[in-house]
Amino acid sequence: MxxxxxxxxxxxxxxxxxxxxxxxxxxxxxxxxxxxxxxxxxxxxxxxxxxxxxxxxxxxxxxxxxxxxxxxxxxxxxxxxxxxxxxxxxxxxxxxxxxxxxxxxxxxxxxxxxxxxxxxxxxxxxxxxxxxxxxxxxxxxxxxxxxxxxxxxxxxxxxxxxxxxxxxxxxxxxxxxxxxxxxxxxxxxxxxxxxxxxxxxxxxxxxxxxxxxxxxxxxxxxxxxxxxxxxxxxxxxxxxxxxxxxxxxxxxxxxxxxxxxxxxxxxxxxxxxxxxxxxxxxxxxxxxxxxxxxxxxxxxxxxxxxxxxxxxxxxxxxxxxxxxxxxxxxxxxxxxxxxxxxxxxxxQLTAQGRPTGEPFYQRQRHIYYDTDQIREQQLETLRICPRCPGYLMIDSEAAGPQGRIKVHCISIPQQACSGCQRAARDHYAKMRRRPPEACAYSYLQDRPRDTYQQYDYHRQREQTL
Amino acid sequence: MLIGIDVGGTFTDGVLYHDHKILRSMKSPTESDNLQASVLAVLDELLKDTRGSDIARVVLSTTLVTNLLATGGGDKVALILIPGPGLNLRQLRFFNFAYIVEGATDFRGRITEPLNKSQIERAGEEIVAAGIDKVAIAGKFSPRNSSHERETKQILLSRHPHLQIITGFEVSGQLNFLRRTVTTYYTAVTKNTWASFATNVQAAIRARGIDAAIDILKADGGTMPLPVSLQYPCETIFSGPAASTMGAYALTLDEKTSVVIDIGGTTTDLALILEGEPLHSSRGALIGGLHSNVRSFATRALALGGDSAVRWQEGKLTIGPDRLGPAACFGGPVATPTDAINLLKQGKLGPLPPSQQALEKIARPAGLTVAELAQQTIDQAIAQLLASINDMFTAWEQEPAYKIWELIHRRPVTADRVIGIGAAAAAFMPLIAAKLGCRSFVHTYSPIANALGAAVSRPTLSLLLHADTKRRHYHLNIDGITGSCNSNWRLTDAKEEARNQLRKIAQQRGIGHYANQYEFFREEQFNMIRGWSTTGKLYDVGIQIAPGVIDGFKGVQP
Structure with missing residues (x-):
């Protein structure tokens, strides 16, 4: 020093x-x-x-x-x-x-x-x-x-x-x-x-x-x-x-x-x-x-x-x-x-950790927002792809003073292979047509295309940034 | 009747003004080694048909201190710094006799380290032994608590009563220790020279039967009474650009956004008037490349004037930075931008043949026709000016903001108009205005607008009050004035106190009749939370008599 x-x-x-x-x-x-x-x-x-x-x-x-x-x-x-x-x-x-x-x-x-x-x-x-x-x-x-x-x-x-x-x-x-x-x-x-x-x-x-x-x-x-x-x-x-x-x-x-x-x-x-x-x-x-x-x-x-x-x-x-x-x-x-x-x-760990034969990896999480007193439950689903870090889906449900809300999120990383990109976009299109139960919004974070979409099921309206 | 005199680097300009008319004006070369003579020559000319007793006000703008600082003149000064924690000032290698002594004050004015008395005494011995009798003392956070600066002064004076000492809190009460150091030091350097000039000029003016107020123009575009200037000599720097900016302001008096372009012989000064208010620099005037605490207009100087020498060098056209004399059409030795315009306008400015001949000398080796060379010269000069103007607008747009409101409500500025000042302005302005897509304004009195600006500028005074209700006191940025405040003071109380103090100081300075023309330019309050409850409040209040024109001035008739 x-x-x-x-x-x-x-x-x-x-x-x-x-x-x-x-x-x-x-x-x-x-x-x-x-x-x-x-x-x-x-x-x-x-x-x-x-x-x-x-x-x-x-x-x-x-x-x-x-x-x-x-x-x-x-x-x-x-x-x-x-x-x-x-x-x-x-x-x-x-x-x-x-x-x-x-x-x-x-x-x-x-x-x-x-x-x-x-x-x-x-x-x-x-x-x-x-x-x-x-x-x-x-x-x-x-x-x-x-x-x-x-x-x-x-x-x-x-x-x-x-x-x-x-x-x-x-x-x-x-x-x-x-x-x-x-x-x-x-x-x-x-x-x-x-x-x-x-x-x-x-x-x-x-x-x-x-x-x-x-x-x-x-x-x-x-x-x-x-x-x-x-x-x-x-x-x-x-x-x-x-x-x-x-x-x-x-x-x-x-x-x-x-x-x-x-x-x-x-x-x-x-x-x-x-x-x-x-x-x-x-x-x-x-x-x-x-x-x-x-x-x-x-x-x-x-x-x-x-x-x-x-x-x-x-x-x-x-x-x-x-x-x-x-x-x-x-x-x-x-x-x-x-x-x-x-x-x-x-x-080495990443190679070992790659679940063999499983197309998806999942984890459940609980997140607490101390300032706003919100409790969130998340189910993360990651596509296990042999060529890229995979795309990610998150089902999130939050409950707080403002009430309860459920959303579905899809994220395509910049490094995603073309297969994962296609699969994720198809998944979003499918989610738009058939909403999961009680879900208010679906989101697609498409970094390779740098476009960000969200679909409001109630108003049946899509926003793109 | 009012007299305004602006002593510039090349010319000294003067006007005699009365009742919206300029009765007389005068332009004469400046004697750079005898500014007093330059002032008096112009003064005597203006007074030719007028009695001294009819004069109600004389305003002077001079380059004396600017020149003194530029040439390294003035008195030898020792510097004592009380920096406490922070930057390592042993690397501040600009002052030859600098002593760093122990002692520290923090941002709330609390003494966090005691002053080291023996270090100060030792410094005093060395300073005296070196034959120096002027000392500048600057302490970090002295605007929040000046006791270390005062104590240091006392320790020195008790041993060496003959020392002349300037303390930082007296000359610069804004937060910025480096600028305070620079300002305090140069105040000590220039104080005596300025005082002897000012008192001599005052005596000479009185000898001419004028017993009116004598005011000095400051860098911020306002005036101060001559006796006050003795304490603040550095405030007189850059009064030239201030005079022309105030001249442009006085000739227009509206709420437009203007670029003021003062084209002199060797240089061009640029300034901005935003929606009718001249723009001040947020950083303080530069002295010898260092920022000071002197409030000045946000001006820019270019080494490009109407008389700049035009040359063809290594396959390139150059303009300036030097001036070899007037334009060829006015008897000068070489081609200048003025000659280029004169040629293109077929002798509108002066006789055509000398311009033509001078340009030909350059055009031939460059392989250009005279007209091509003239056009290139103008294009290049205009391009340089435009780059600087755009730069100024960008700098203004990028001025830092510290609040969300300020940042959200900022909008880009565009010029409504260019205002030409100086003798060469008329020829250039339409060209610049066309490029900027705005109007061009050149007044009959543009050539002497600087002297007019000096004559009709009103006094300015700017005050910052910082109150700490937990420590129950407040400080002003002027003269180290402090006072006590109640622990339940509200912002309105702080503003009221600032207003009272402004009135009091204005009266002391003999500018009391302007005390009601104040405006608040800063109102900040912060809750001090310790634990989970409010334990006090901090207020920062800024109040000023802003630059403007004297009562009753409504413009001049051409």
Whole structure:
């Protein structure tokens, strides 16, 4: 953990492609509710800190304006019930749109990397969206990743979720996708929301070992996280060779976060981002709005822009305040070893896991939306295809304060073979003609054609995005 | 009667204005090493048939501070920084005598690290030993709590009472430590030079029997009384572009969206008036390549003017960036864009043969006819101007927004009109307007619109109030003014206080009669939630007397 030595003067002009892009969108007029952690005040002190620091005047930083994500950008990822507009308000579309602006700038080589410092967050939003879970409605990172895969033809992407909570939404969206590596490290699910992210969650049968969870013991410090980075995350990235690295950048591992119990520091976050060197970081959670966020956000910006962060520290930070203990370190060593082994055996596991002779694989799930108090039952059916990751069907039934609703969803991945594409489209056409019992909507997410359809059985109307 | 004088890089312009008429105007070359003489030469000419006692107001716009900063002149200054955590300022290598001392204040004005007294004392010894007697002190978050800056000043003065010290909170109370540092430093650099110029000019004006108010034009298009300018010398930078923008504003006075194009001899300045309001830059004027806290118009300068030298170099046509003299048709040595227009318009601007001969010298080796060369010159100049204009519109559209409402309600802007300012404007404007698809406006007084703009601009004053009801106090961005507030203050109370303070400061500055022409430009409130309940509120209120024209001004008769 030796920070680089910096000799460059602060104001040295940067070539455009050597700049770090920044979308700062604090949504000062949006809150889940007045006293909710996700409220107007959340990025207020961060604004004060980065404005006072004057960092946006430096030639290394280029500020961008967010835009509204298109409804289609959202439908590319989510089955929003009943429709996209119902789940994605202007605030959500701007947060996702902020990530898209940064992605466009990075992929067109305008900037070397970028940070979408936006709210509301997104990493708990799953493929089917009935409401708000864990402060999230739509998944900003996934919307960005599918957008760049569609627009720039990227295939292999790595999403590293550094939020203290398990990125269960992102995991769900990429569960069956062998080309998106999803690594989440987070406080152990036995002690924190959402209660998932265990080591045995390793991806669907055709995408084994590209979902990797690292449950951290409560209290883990900078040192522990650097160990995981150096010995697990970075070696895996090295082998996976993604075309794009995304940091799903939560800031609630901080020692002062009120909703979690970890011991990271602002400088730890800076070093993390320097080591990880993400192309794009997107803000997720982090609710220590005065003690952590102003400093952590500054640290991430500085690290991504190659600015010296050796003078960055929280007012109450003392060196060696948090030491990694032996017990935790031993746990981490075991986790790292086991998960690295998992990644290396991913092809083998996928080959073994392929059910022989079975045309479909099924799993049943129960999903709880804490914010909106919705309970959802899902039956996932995946076509087991010898040539591609297969198409996916989801029967989803949700019950909450708004009542009960049942929908049927079909998703064709970008990599689907022509046979699977045809079968999935035929299936949707059949579903349109003969609705399943009590089903209100059917959806077809056709990524190869980049068209997104939904059929309303009650009104007998189809919408296409 | 009012007098406006704009000292520009090439020319000094002046007008004598009364009752919607320009009684006299004057243009004379600027003596760059004696600006005072330039001012007085124009002043005396304007006063030829007028008694000094009939003058009600004199407004000056000068390049003195701009020049001083551009040439690295002014006084030697030592800088003391109190940055606390954040960027590593040891890499800020722009100031030779810079000391970084320990001590930190956070965004809510809480002291998080004590000041290191002995470091300051040591710095003081070194500064004095180096023969420097001016010190600029800038602390991070000093607008939220200036006690570290004040204390540092006291420590230095107690040992070295002769030091002249400028503190950051006095000159720049907006959040941006780097800009505050730059502004504080350059205020210290230019303060004495500006003061001696201003007091000399004042004495000379008084000696001419004028006992009217003397105002100085600022970069934001407003004026300040001369005595106030002594404290804020950096506010006078870029007053040239401000003068021409206000001139364009004064000549039109409507709610249209205009591009102001001031075509000088060597350079062209561009500015925007959006729906009748001149657009300010969100980033602060640049001094020596660094952003300052000086509020200025969002102007752009191009090294392209009516007298720019036209050349054929390595198979390419170049225009400028230099000026070798006036256009050939006015006795200059080489062909210029003005000659190109003169040729195409068959001698409408001046005698045709000199333009023709000058262009021929370039056309022949380039293998072009004279007419082709003239057309290419114009096309190229117009293309450069259009690129800059489009750039300005794009920059405005990409100004950051921080609220959903702001982002949703943004619409693209298009120009209704181009307003030509400066002597060469009339020839170029119709061509630019045709390309932009808008109207062209050139007034009889366009050549001296800058001096008119200075004469009729009203004072401006901009105030930001930040209140923290939990800590029960508020701060202003001016002069480090603070006060206490009630824990149950509402937004209306914060606005009321801002209004009272604006009135009070306006009166102190002798611009009290404009205090009622205020507008609020920012009203923000945040609930501070700790645990699950509201423990306080934060208010940010912005109030200003915006740029505009003086009472009773309704335009000029041609």
């Amino acid at each position: 030796n920070p680089k030595t910096y000799n460059r003067p602060l104001y040295q002009p940067a070539a455009p492609y050597d700049q770090t892009g920044l979308v700062f969108f604090p949504a000062f007029d949006w809150a889940i509710s007045p006293t909710h952690p996700e409220r107007e005040e959340r990025l207020l002190y961060t604004r004060d800190q980065i404005f006072e620091e004057g960092i946006m005047d430096l030639p290394q930083i280029r500020q961008y304006q967010p835009r509204l994500a298109e409804l289609k950008d959202i439908a590319r990822v989510h089955f929003c019930v009943p429709n996209v507009a119902a789940q994605a308000s202007e605030a959500h579309r701007i947060a996702a749109g902020g990530a898209l602006v940064i992605a466009d700038a990075v992929l067109s080589d305008e900037i070397k990397n970028g940070f979408a410092l936006v709210r509301p967050p997104g990493h708990h939003a799953m493929r089917v969206a009935h409401g708000n879970r864990g402060f999230c409605n739509i998944n900003n990172e996934a919307i960005m990743v599918e957008y760049v895969r569609q627009k720039y033809g990227l295939r292999r992407v790595a999403i590293i979720d550094t939020d203290v909570h398990h990125g269960d939404g992102t995991q769900d969206i990429y569960w069956h996708d062998p080309d998106v590596l999803f690594i989440s490290f987070h406080q152990d699910g036995r002690t924190l929301y959402p209660g998932t992210g265990f080591m045995n969650e390793t991806g669907g049968p055709l995408a084994q070992g590209t979902t990797i969870n690292v449950p951290l013991p409560p209290g883990t410090t900078d040192e522990g996280i650097f160990y995981v980075l150096d010995n697990l995350v970075l070696p895996i990235l090295d082998e996976f060779q993604p075309e794009l690295i995304v940091n799903s950048a939560g800031q609630d591992n901080h020692y002062s976060d009120p909703l979690a119990n970890m011991s990271f520091s602002a400088r730890g976050y800076a070093i993390l981002n320097e080591k990880l060197a993400p192309d794009i970081a997107v803000l997720e959670g982090g609710y220590s709005i005065e003690t952590a966020l102003p400093y952590v956000n500054l640290g991430i910006i500085m690290a991504m822009a190659g600015l010296d962060y050796s003078n960055l520290y929280e007012p109450d930070y003392r060196q060696n305040r948090f030491k990694e203990n032996r017990n935790r370190m031993q746990q981490l060593e075991k986790i790292v070893q086991q998960q690295y082994h998992l990644f290396q055996r991913r092809h």
